Amino acid sequence: MPLGGEQVPQNLDAVAVRAWCGLALDALGRAREEIDAINVYPVADGDTGTNLYLTVESASQAVDAAFTGLDPTHPTLAEAARAMAHGALIGARGNSGTILSQLLRGMAQVLGADRDTDHADGQALALALRRAAESAYQAVAHPVEGTVLTVAAAAADAASGADGDCGAVARAAYDGACRALDATPEQLAVLGRAGVVDAGGRGLVAVLGALVGALSGGTASPYVKTAGSGGHARVEPAEPIECQDASVDAMAPAFEVIYLLEADDTAVARLRRRLDGLGDSLVVVGGDGLWNVHVHVDDAGAAVEAGVEAGRPHRIRITHFGVGDAHTAGAAQPPRERTQRAIVAVVPGEGLAGLYADAGATTVPTRPGEPPASGELVEAIRHAHAREVVLLPNDAELRHTAAAAAEQARTEGVRVALIPTRSAVQGIAALAVHEPDRRFDEDVVAMTSAAGATRYAELAVAERQSWTMAGICQAGDVLGLIDGDVAVIGDDTTRTARSVLDRMLAAGGEMVTLVLGDDVPDSLGEQLEKHVREVHLAVDTVVYRGGRQSALLLIGVE
Structure with a gap:
């Protein structure tokens, strides 16, 4: 009309x-x-x-x-x-x-x-x-x-x-x-x-x-709350809200988890029962194979894992509330005090989203080929509700997008430090040294140093024949990229990964981080961990499941 x-x-x-x-x-x-x-x-x-x-x-x-x-x-x-x-x-x-x-x-x-x-x-x-x-x-x-x-x-x-x-x-x-x-x-x-x-x-x-x-064609009288119980005045309509389940508890869950889920009705019924046992504020809407799941939990990873077991979750959003008693509010002031500091991170795959959220970060998950816009990053910074925010883009291609989001947030009074992480494994290294109780500048320096000291690599499959730094690759070849450049071309995932690890560890290292994508088996992590233990003595290895991500494997060496 x-x-x-x-x-x-x-x-x-x-x-x-x-x-x-x-x-x-x-x-x-x-x-x-x-x-x-x-x-x-x-x-x-x-x-x-x-x-x-x-x-x-x-x-x-x-x-x-x-x-x-x-x-x-x-x-x-x-x-x-x-x-x-x-x-x-x-x-x-x-x-x-x-x-x-x-x-x-x-x-x-x-x-x-x-x-x-x-x-x-x-x-x-x-x-x-x-x-x-x-x-x-x-x-x-x-x-x-x-x-x-x-x-x-x-x-x-x-x-x-x-x-x-x-x-x-x-x-x-x-x-x-x-x-x-x-x-x-x-x-x-x-x-x-x-x-x-x-x-x-x-x-x-x-x-x-x-x-x-x-x-x-007219306008409804604007809604205005009346002072008593009788009657009501009107005022311009606003918007709909969130509704919750049980009584408000001072010990509220730490995370809000939201995702779209492709699953059948039977699987969703089981998911409802499992999530209801994990947390509160559970709302599951949709049908015809597509659902939107919302829950507040302490274990964000478990909530996402439940979705993986039920079907295919995507557009996963995990937010750390970052407050102790989040429910104390006055009528004439904002209902929630800002926390002092928060981490906002872009992460590929639901597995990493859970890992980052468990570390206290507000996450902006991405799907292959769907990078977030600057507006999404600004919204995540607002949702973190902190005076100081450390932003981890975790992708070299997001440098300008993240910079624009940081600048916008600064105009809104938030102190934002952008650490130019180029891979999720660099973000993991930064999170590992994060200490919210120290001065903001000192924390940012320590996180930036840890990220910069972490070399990163990934394994991907070539989509077409092309020239690379390591020679000509054919469609279907396994590519090993170190610090963004193709360093190894192979025809087997495990052998290519070993070659990449050997090159990276030739310059030294104390810790290897492996993040497995959906398309590789758990046995790959086990084989690579054994290889590092046997060939590169005194180097520790930690393995994570990253979920649906663009890379077969992410590697970090600290």
Whole structure:
């Protein structure tokens, strides 16, 4: 639906879905800082507004893509609704974004049921809102009232009692959501103590207000929390939130783990049970073979390993909360104090992501051929929520991207030191000497020195015939690259790795780090460890599983 002066529809069609996404993104953009500031539950990490904005941004981009190249034929309502839900699923951030994606998926299940119609009436919209609330409750392992779930259910109840077209139903849902949001401090003690409403519910009110605007052409009255229990005032809608499971505990888990997972329903059911035993704030959303998994745990590696056993996890994000009692907040100040120092690292593969996270780093995992943009690095620095940040790009190609992210973060008041690590093994060496209690400059110097003293290598498979520093390679050859240059060309992975190790250790070394990719067996690590022990005396070897990464093998020599 055009955002300009044309008559807006009172029934929901594909154009209205597109307008809804755009208006919701605008509303969340305006309310992002407000929602971040009242984010005290389940973890006061001050990112609910940001996570909701990024989730809706992904949904909006997916709907825009559905319209691309189709003029003058628009996508159907079913296609637009599915695109919106899928975009939210793959772009969901944090607990808040994960739950919002399930709300949109529930709506899409109803709006896409009749593929022969190009619009939905008021009754269908009310059914969609009901299905959205039900599916969100089902996705949360331990639902808690006084959260976005309560607000979604109230919106569905109000919509079910409304008469009229989609515009009337949407406005009733918005009014019901506002009343429910007002009551959240009475339902959840942590909100009452902080004097705030639920951040996720506040976000959902913003999204529903945008739906009112998309259907009626007007604007929902801005939501404003009332001072008492009676009535509610309105103010501009903001965005959806994160909802959690159990009661807030001062000894909260240390890590937030999020990943997309390709798996069947049976495997996901087992995964839910395992993750529920590992931590809290468990939300698993999706279906049809693609899921978004969110959990708070102390053992990030175990959470990722559970995903590997269930299917194929990717887009793994592990964040170290970095606070002791993360749930203490006042009404008039940011809910979470910044930690003094944090490490943000780009890592290839879920195995290394778990390793770095266990060492206390906020990670930005990558997939082969998908390097992170500077905006993702800036977001990771913000999420680390520290006064001082050490940034480890772990890739020579990311030097300029990381520098741009560091400069942006500095303008926001964060002291950022960029250590130009060119490989994940150099980052491991830097982490090994990191001491957060010493002066920042001293810590950075020590980490930079450790990274610089670590030679790095990798094994890869040649994709085509080409000239290299070691001669001409053919497609399928195993290449051994030392410090970025091809030094060995071979036809066998083990022999090539041995040759690379011998060359690197000829100049001396005390420690060898091996990171195995998905495409090589554990026996490779065992053979190389034995080779180092027998040929290069007094050199220790440590072996890690890196998971899905572009290299067959990463090698570090310190």
